[in-house]
Amino acid sequence: GDSVTQMEGPVTLSEEAFLTINCTYTATGYPSLFWYVQYPGEGLQLLLKATKADDKGSNKGFEATYRKETTSFHLEKGSVQVSDSAVYFCALSNSGGGADGLTFGKGTHLIIQP
Amino acid sequence: EADIYQTPRYLVIGTGKKITLECSQTMGHDKMYWYQQDPGMELHLIHYSYGVNSTEKGDLSSESTVSRIRTEHFPLTLESARPSHTSQYLCASSPTGNNQPQHFGDGTRLSIL
Numbered sequence: 001g002d003s004v005t006q007m008e009g010p011v012t013l014s015e016e017a018f019l020t021i022n023c024t025y026t027a028t029g030y031p032s033l034f035w036y037v038q039y040p041g042e043g044l045q046l047l048l049k050a051t052k053a054d055d056k057g058s059n060k061g062f063e064a065t066y067r068k069e070t071t072s073f074h075l076e077k078g079s080v081q082v083s084d085s086a087v088y089f090c091a092l093s094n095s096g097g098g099a100d101g102l103t104f105g106k107g108t109h110l111i112i113q114p
Numbered sequence: 115e116a117d118i119y120q121t122p123r124y125l126v127i128g129t130g131k132k133i134t135l136e137c138s139q140t141m142g143h144d145k146m147y148w149y150q151q152d153p154g155m156e157l158h159l160i161h162y163s164y165g166v167n168s169t170e171k172g173d174l175s176s177e178s179t180v181s182r183i184r185t186e187h188f189p190l191t192l193e194s195a196r197p198s199h200t201s202q203y204l205c206a207s208s209p210t211g212n213n214q215p216q217h218f219g220d221g222t223r224l225s226i227l
Binding site: 031032034036038041042043044045046049051087089093094101102104106107109 | 120147149154155156157159162172173204206212213214215216217218219220221
């Protein structure tokens with residue numbers, strides 16, 4: 001079946017550092033890929049998405065490129081802020097028209113220190 | 115932001131009680147989902163629905179049940195709560211179409227004593 005593997009945390013960085021959170025996937029067909037962010041006490045918010053190979057999703061300074069050859073969708077940000085502290089989930093959707101839910105990675109807890 | 119609402123946000127209740135967690139969305143989405151999120155953050159799909167009168171079990175077996183009588187409403191019920199049901203429950207919805215993103219509510223944090 002489909003699966004998503006992302007780097008385990010916590011990841012601790014200083015403010016203004018460069019961020020990479022690795023995500024790789026296993027799926028048949030042509031999944032869509034997503035990054036979600038979960039702030040403390042809240043639900044998940046869609047951060048960015050990519051629907052086909054070589055697509056780049058971007059939002060709020062974050063970006064990720066859908067690499068089919070390496071089955072990866074790594075999240076990057078050039079300069080992180082304390083407010084970026086949260087849990088980040090990589091996910092894929094391969095529903096083929098059905099209603100199956102997203103397949104999530106286990107989440108990466110990001111801590112940004114001032 | 116997505117218009118999907120979950121109540122209550124927090125619930126602490128004793129063993130054996132019947133519980134209903136509410137989820138409503140105002141976006142007219144056909145597809146709705148329930149996820150269980152464990153303390154280690156991992157999310158597991160427990161129920162989903164294609165639309166009115168449609169309910170399906172997800173990847174993780176759950177003693178809870180769901181109903182979908184109206185498009186906007188997807189409640190989850192536990193007939194007799196147990197400590198093993200303690201978790202965070204997240205509701206989500208998505209529009210019709212392949213591989214659409216899901217919109218999440220803020221979750222219900224359930225503690226069974």
